Amino acid sequence: xxxxxxxxxxxxxxxxxxxxxxxxxxxxxxxxxxxxxxxxxxxxxxxxxxxxxxxxxxxxxxxxxxxxxxxxxxxxxxxxxxxxxxxxxxxxxxxxxxxxxxxxxxxxxxxxxxxxxxxxxxxxxxxxxxxxxxxxxxxxxxxxxxxxxxxxxxxxxxxxxxxxxxxxxxxxxxxxxxxxxxxxxxxxxxxxxxxxxxxxxxxxxxxxxxxxxxxxxxxxxxxxxxxxxxxxxxxxxxxxxxxxxxxxxxxxxxxxxxxxxxxxxxxxxxxxxxxxxxxxxxxxxxxxxxxxxxxxxxxxxxxxxxxxxxxxxxxxxxxxxxxxxxxxxxxxxxxxxxxxxxxxxxxxxxxxxxxxxxxxxxxxxxxxxxxxxxxxxxxxxxxxxxxxxxxxxxxxxxxxxxxxxxxxxxxxxxxxxxxxxxxxxxxxxxxxxxxxxxxxxxxxxxxxxxxxxxxxxxxxxxxxxxxxxxxxxxxxxxxxxxxxxxxxxxxxxxxxxxxxxxxxxxxxxxxxxxxxxxxxxxxxxxxxxxxxx
Numbered sequence: 001x002x003x004x005x006x007x008x009x010x011x012x013x014x015x016x017x018x019x020x021x022x023x024x025x026x027x028x029x030x031x032x033x034x035x036x037x038x039x040x041x042x043x044x045x046x047x048x049x050x051x052x053x054x055x056x057x058x059x060x061x062x063x064x065x066x067x068x069x070x071x072x073x074x075x076x077x078x079x080x081x082x083x084x085x086x087x088x089x090x091x092x093x094x095x096x097x098x099x100x101x102x103x104x105x106x107x108x109x110x111x112x113x114x115x116x117x118x119x120x121x122x123x124x125x126x127x128x129x130x131x132x133x134x135x136x137x138x139x140x141x142x143x144x145x146x147x148x149x150x151x152x153x154x155x156x157x158x159x160x161x162x163x164x165x166x167x168x169x170x171x172x173x174x175x176x177x178x179x180x181x182x183x184x185x186x187x188x189x190x191x192x193x194x195x196x197x198x199x200x201x202x203x204x205x206x207x208x209x210x211x212x213x214x215x216x217x218x219x220x221x222x223x224x225x226x227x228x229x230x231x232x233x234x235x236x237x238x239x240x241x242x243x244x245x246x247x248x249x250x251x252x253x254x255x256x257x258x259x260x261x262x263x264x265x266x267x268x269x270x271x272x273x274x275x276x277x278x279x280x281x282x283x284x285x286x287x288x289x290x291x292x293x294x295x296x297x298x299x300x301x302x303x304x305x306x307x308x309x310x311x312x313x314x315x316x317x318x319x320x321x322x323x324x325x326x327x328x329x330x331x332x333x334x335x336x337x338x339x340x341x342x343x344x345x346x347x348x349x350x351x352x353x354x355x356x357x358x359x360x361x362x363x364x365x366x367x368x369x370x371x372x373x374x375x376x377x378x379x380x381x382x383x384x385x386x387x388x389x390x391x392x393x394x395x396x397x398x399x400x401x402x403x404x405x406x407x408x409x410x411x412x413x414x415x416x417x418x419x420x421x422x423x424x425x426x427x428x429x430x431x432x433x434x435x436x437x438x439x440x441x442x443x444x445x446x447x448x449x450x451x452x453x454x455x456x457x458x459x460x461x462x463x464x465x466x467x468x469x470x471x472x473x474x475x476x477x478x479x480x481x482x483x484x485x486x487x488x489x490x491x492x493x494x495x496x497x498x499x500x501x502x503x504x505x506x507x508x509x510x511x512x513x514x515x516x517x518x519x520x521x522x523x524x525x526x527x528x529x530x531x532x533x
Contacts, residue, residue: 042204
C-alpha cells in the first residue's frame with residue numbers, strides 16, 4: 001500500500017461533522033464500550049453482595065437501619081441463617097437471569113444480523129442500566145421498594161435477562177469485531193478484548209474505593225456512578241461509534257423462527273402450547289448431540305474423545321460457580337467491608353488479565369508444537385492442549401483444596417484465590433482441544449456446531465451451578481463453611497480424570513494446518529465475568 005492509499009484508508013476515521021454516519025467501523029471503536037461496561041459491572045459487585053446480606057438480615061432478624069441507609073449489623077451478618085438466606089437470594093436471582101439470558105441471546109443475535117449491532121447493543125445496555133436502577137430502588141429506605149427489596153431485585157434481573165444479559169453483550173461485541181475484521185486476523189483482537197474485559201473489571205472496585213474515600217461513605221452511592229457510566233456508553237454508541245454491519249449485509253434467516261399471527265394465537269390450545277415447548281427444548285438441547293460418540297472417518301472404531309471433552313467442560317463450568325459464593329464466604333469469615341471485598345476482586349481480575357494476556361500466550365508460543373516442525377501431527381497438538389487443560393484444572397482444584405484444609409487466614413485465602421486466577425487458560429485450552437479432536441475424527445466441517453454446543457453447555461451450567469453451591473453453603477455454613485471449596489476441588493479432580501481418558505494417539509502423523517485456539521473457537525468467552533460476580 002503506497003502513501004496515498006494509506007491516507008485514503010485513514011480518512012474515514014477522521015470525518016467532518018456532516019459525515020458522522022460514514023465513519024469506518026473498526027474493532028477499536030469498542031474499547032470504550034467494553035472498558036466502561038466492565039468497569040460499571042466491577043464497580044457494583046461488592047455492593048451487590050452487601051445488598052444480599054442486608055436483605056437477608058432484615059428477613060431473619062429485622063434490624064432497624066440507621067442514618068437513612070441499609071446497614072448490616074456485625075452480629076446479624078455473621079449469623080449462619082443470614083448467610084444461608086443471602087446465598088439463596090443470590091442463587092435464585094442468578095438462576096432466573098441465566099435461564100432468560102440463555103433463551104434470549106439467540107434471538108437477540110439473529111435480530112442483530114438484521115437491524116445491525118448498535119441497536120441491539122444499546123438495548124442490552126438499557127437492560128444493564130435497569131438492573132442498577134433497581135438496586136438503587138431496593139436500597140432506598142422508607143419506600144415500598146425497600147420493603148419488598150427481594151422481589152424488586154428479581155424484577156431487575158428478569159429485565160436484564162430478557163435483554164440478553166452478559167451472554168448477549170459478549171456475543172454482540174464479538175459479532176461487531178467479526179464484521180469489521182478479515183478472516184484469519186481475529187485471534188489477536190479477541191485475546192486483547194478479553195484482557196480488556198478483566199482490566200475494566202479490576203478497575204471498577206478500585207475506582208469505587210477512590211469515590212468512597214473522597215466523596216461518600218455510603219456504599220450504595222456506587223450504583224449511581226454505575227448508571228452514569230452506562231449512560232455515557234449509550235451516548236457514545238448513538239453519537240460516535242459507527243455501525244459495523246453494512247446495510248447490504250443485514251440479512252436474517254427467519255425460516256426457522258416460529259411466528260404467531262393473531263389468528264394462530266386464537267387457536268392456541270394446551271396441546272399446541274406443549275408442542276411449542278417441546279420444539280423449544282429440542283432446539284435448545286439438540287446441539288449437545290455433538291458430544292455423542294462418533295465413528296471416525298475411514299475406521300470402524302468409535303471415538304469418545306469429544307464425549308470426554310464435553311463432560312469435562314461442563315463440570316468445569318459448574319465448578320467455577322464457587323466464585324459467586326466465595327465472596328459471601330469472605331465477608332462472613334474475615335468480616336470484610338464492601339471496600340475490602342472490592343479490592344480483593346480487583347486483585348483477582350488483575351491476576352486473570354495478566355494470565356490471559358501474558359502467561360498463556362508465552363506458554364503457547366514456546367511449547368505448542370509448530371506446523372512443519374519435526375514430529376508435528378494433529379495428535380501432538382491434541383496432546384499439548386490436553387496437558388495444558390489438565391494442568392490448569394489441576395492447579396485450580398489444588399487451590400480450592402488448600403483453602404479447605406488450611407487455617408482461615410485472609411492473606412493465605414487471597415494468595416490461593418490468586419492461584420485460581422492463574423489457571424484461566426484451562427477453558428480456552430479445552431475449547432481448542434475439542435476443535436482438534438473434531439478434526440482428528442474427520443468431522444472438521446462441523447466446528448461451528450461444536451462451539452454452539454459448548455455455548456449450550458455453558459448456559460446449562462450457569463443455570464444449575466448457583467443452586468448447587470447455594471444449597472451446599474446454606475447447609476454447611478453453620479459448622480463447615482469450607483465445604484464449597486471441597487465440592488469445587490472434587491469436581492475439578494473429576495475433570496482432570498475425564499481429560500486423561502482423551503486419546504491423543506492415532507498412528508501416523510496427519511497433515512494438519514494449525515489454528516490458534518482463539519481463532520478456531522472464535523468468541524469462546526474464555527472466562528465469563530459472570531462466573532466471578
